[in-house]
Amino acid sequence: MKSIQIEDDLYHFIASQTQDIGESASDILRRLVMPESLLNTDNKSVSEKVTPDSTVTNPISNTQSADSICQSAAVFSELEGQQLQAIPKIVERWLLVLSIIHKHNTQQFAKVLGMSGRNRTYFATDKDTLLGTGSSTNPKNVPGSDYWVITNNNTAKKINMLKEVAEQVGFKSAEIQQLIEIFAPEHIE
Template sequence: MKSIQIEDDLYHFIASQTQDIGESASDILRRLVMPESLLNTAQDNSVKETKVYTIDSDVSDVQSTEPTCQASAVFAELEGQQLQAIPKMVERWLLVLSIIHKHHSQQFSKVLSMSGRNRTYFATDKDTLLATGSSTNPKNVPDSVYWVITNNNTAKKINMLKGVAEQVGFNLSEVEELIKIFAPELI
């Protein structure tokens, strides 16, 4: 897989062209710009690579870089979840964290640095979080090795979610959109 850096307006246009939940940016661009004859050939000869590249418009060479933020994939998956139907904020919050982890598994380890005055917020085991306070109520982030403290009010959960989104690479407008999806009744 290769990655290119694009301006925000172009990114938002591409994301707005999504037709199916979970459709990747590559699928959207392929549909929009590739002639049908090339599309069939590309699918037949496709070889998936795991390296990620950035093409800088000022430089003609290709440079390896960190994985790109997949905010649009997170949003697409969240749309199908009907979050407002989940009455317990902690369950809703764990689901959102799980989806972010699913699409940003390499960057998600950065959340381990998040902490408050007296508490560690994330760890890779329950005991680490229990050791930071008597009422942390740690829970596993579903489908991950990460644990998070859950004994916080909704405002604190929102702040922690903002921090997680920033850690994995969401830009400011994407962070705001994530919070609107997570807790529209509080915005």
């Protein structure tokens, strides 16, 4: 096996193309740059599955655009470079994680607008909408986005909201658990 050095932006792009947990950089690059005819049948790309009738299929449907695929790998890659535990205020840490999820899942992030509790709307595209849903919502802008979120919740509620956001944009359950462990390891039971 050979090693190569690549710049950070290229690394983040490659990581954002991950389709399965544990997929190696070699598998991703092979899938992206090597024509099907060059792929060895013993070394199939992780994105391909052999069905019982021995035909090769792609698990991503043709109707699904690349922009609609959850970019959880890119989120985790960017979170690796952050020192989340060095951010003492949970609300600031939470806003940073929401910002990174939004950055890599812009189209899917719109689904959070449907999130609400009994009496409160959790996300909106303007501050006034959230102020209108309660007297102590303390709305803050999700950095780098047009979205606002209520922040006057305890840490347990923020964790639950983060789980729901991750689910809305398409994270798998194992990825959601990993995200929570990164966000607030001191609050994991």
